[in-house]
Amino acid sequence: MVKFTGIGFPVFYLVRSLILLCLVENVLSGFTSSFIRSEWPSTDIPLDSAEFAVPEGYDPPQQVHITQGDYDGKAVIVSWVTMIEPGSTEVLYGKSNKYDLSAHGTITNYTYYKYTSGYIHRCILSGLEYNTKYYYKIGTESSAREFWFVTPPELGADASYTFGIIGDLGQTYNSLSTLDHYMSTKGQTVLFVGDLSYADRYQDNDGNRWDSWGRFIEKSVAYQPWIWSAGNHDIEYRSDLGEFSTFKAYLHRYTTPHIASKSSSPLWYAVRRASAHIIVLSSFSPFVKYTPQWLWLRNELKQVDREKTPWLIVIMHSPLYNSNSAHYMEGESMRAAFESWFVQFKIDLIFAGHVHAYERSYRVSNINYNITVGNCYPVPDKSAPVYITVGDGGNQEGLASRFLEPQPEYSAYREASYGHAVLELKNRTHAFYHWIRNDDGKSVPTDQVVFHNQYWASSPRRRLKKNQPNRQISLVATY
Numbered sequence: 001m002v003k004f005t006g007i008g009f010p011v012f013y014l015v016r017s018l019i020l021l022c023l024v025e026n027v028l029s030g031f032t033s034s035f036i037r038s039e040w041p042s043t044d045i046p047l048d049s050a051e052f053a054v055p056e057g058y059d060p061p062q063q064v065h066i067t068q069g070d071y072d073g074k075a076v077i078v079s080w081v082t083m084i085e086p087g088s089t090e091v092l093y094g095k096s097n098k099y100d101l102s103a104h105g106t107i108t109n110y111t112y113y114k115y116t117s118g119y120i121h122r123c124i125l126s127g128l129e130y131n132t133k134y135y136y137k138i139g140t141e142s143s144a145r146e147f148w149f150v151t152p153p154e155l156g157a158d159a160s161y162t163f164g165i166i167g168d169l170g171q172t173y174n175s176l177s178t179l180d181h182y183m184s185t186k187g188q189t190v191l192f193v194g195d196l197s198y199a200d201r202y203q204d205n206d207g208n209r210w211d212s213w214g215r216f217i218e219k220s221v222a223y224q225p226w227i228w229s230a231g232n233h234d235i236e237y238r239s240d241l242g243e244f245s246t247f248k249a250y251l252h253r254y255t256t257p258h259i260a261s262k263s264s265s266p267l268w269y270a271v272r273r274a275s276a277h278i279i280v281l282s283s284f285s286p287f288v289k290y291t292p293q294w295l296w297l298r299n300e301l302k303q304v305d306r307e308k309t310p311w312l313i314v315i316m317h318s319p320l321y322n323s324n325s326a327h328y329m330e331g332e333s334m335r336a337a338f339e340s341w342f343v344q345f346k347i348d349l350i351f352a353g354h355v356h357a358y359e360r361s362y363r364v365s366n367i368n369y370n371i372t373v374g375n376c377y378p379v380p381d382k383s384a385p386v387y388i389t390v391g392d393g394g395n396q397e398g399l400a401s402r403f404l405e406p407q408p409e410y411s412a413y414r415e416a417s418y419g420h421a422v423l424e425l426k427n428r429t430h431a432f433y434h435w436i437r438n439d440d441g442k443s444v445p446t447d448q449v450v451f452h453n454q455y456w457a458s459s460p461r462r463r464l465k466k467n468q469p470n471r472q473i474s475l476v477a478t479y
């Protein structure tokens with residue numbers, strides 16, 4: 001055993017600190033985790049399991065979920081399904097469980113090949129007060145069910161708020177682990193980056209697996225909004241079954257407030273919440289120049305007010321920067337279409353799914369493409385977003401464990417594990433971010449970063465002294 005005495009003792013700590021600093025620098029130069037999890041089988045939870053249990057009572061409301069109902073967070077859309085009869089469309093709600101307010105909604109349903117859906121209800125509760133807990137009740141008599149939600153703070157540059165980011169969830173025991181881990185965080189709203197139920201993995205895209213998924217996630221989404229984006233498993237185009245429309249189940253079941261942001265489609269839209277402006281894009285809808293999505297995005301980016309909502313976040317399904325062999329380059333066409341705008345408007349973060357692994361990029365751009373001289377490679381760019389892939393919710397397709405080697409310079413951290421991410425917007429200048437790996441039942445924060453806001457932190461004139469970073473996070477990598 002070595003004993004440190006006299007001057008040797010502080011020298012030891014100095015040397016140790018230098019070694020630790022070097023390790024941090026190594027992480028910042030691109031890191032591929034060697035973590036290998038002993039995973040549960042990637043098979044779906046059986047339909048008769050408790051996770052999918054139908055609530056008690058005659059034809060009770062089930063698959064209850066809420067999402068933001070307007071542009072600025074003063075409305076909520078409540079959705080649920082009744083399987084036998086249409087039932088009441090009324091939602092009773094209020095600041096206490098005396099329910100002094102009420103609203104009536106609408107009912108829809110659909111068929112998909114041989115499957116017929118239940119009665120899908122949706123009801124908008126509008127004119128809500130900010131930062132307020134509301135209780136709501138749906139169904140009648142012994143089948144009535146009660147829930148609650150909390151509205152976000154009023155829009156403001158320093159409005160703190162915590163988002164969870166989940167993608168490619170499916171309905172396996174790994175999915176359950178992700179959901180439970182997320183629910184143990186302080187997340188207030190989920191940004192869902194596409195691929196919901198994976199019902200399309202079943203014979204004839206079995207709609208019963210959409211129903212089970214709705215019951216599976218209810219314990220979170222009935223109490224806090226999930227902001228939806230669609231993935232390839234949600235397309236469900238099956239010409240062999242006579243199903244020629246796209247996103248049929250997704251669009252019937254998971255409504256979005258697209259009209260509030262003047263979008264012509266529920267598949268792409270925007271909402272503002274606390275200090276964030278969230279833009280939802282559709283990787284599997286037309287987006288080239290002059291298409292509705294392209295025209296909408298061009299206009300929406302001009303609406304962004306960074307003085308009011310400094311955090312500009314985009315969610316989509318296919319990642320634009322991905323160094324996994326799975327789905328490699330599939331986001332390239334959208335990158336070519338939109339990346340120059342993402343840099344021009346200094347987007348903070350772009351979250352995607354699709355690849356069943358985790359990856360975070362450095363701030364890079366590749367917008368100088370020139371077909372004549374051959375310029376085409378990512379370069380460090382302080383105005384570029386950080387791209388984060390969180391397609392690791394835990395669906396039945398399993399992990400994407402083969403990364404391209406060597407690790408490209410744009411890739412900061414990558415790991416083939418299941419998990420989810422949490423983004424804590426602290427104020428107009430700083431956000432804490434971490435990705436949480438599902439480590440066999442334990443919730444393990446793994447990749448941790450402090451993000452500087454691209455608008456407020458990019459100009460010294462805009463910085464406020466009161467918003468200096470907290471000293472306790474000074475050793476974490478920052479961007």
Ligand SMILES: [Fe+2]
Pocket residue numbers: 168195231232233317353354355
């Ligand atoms: Fe996908």
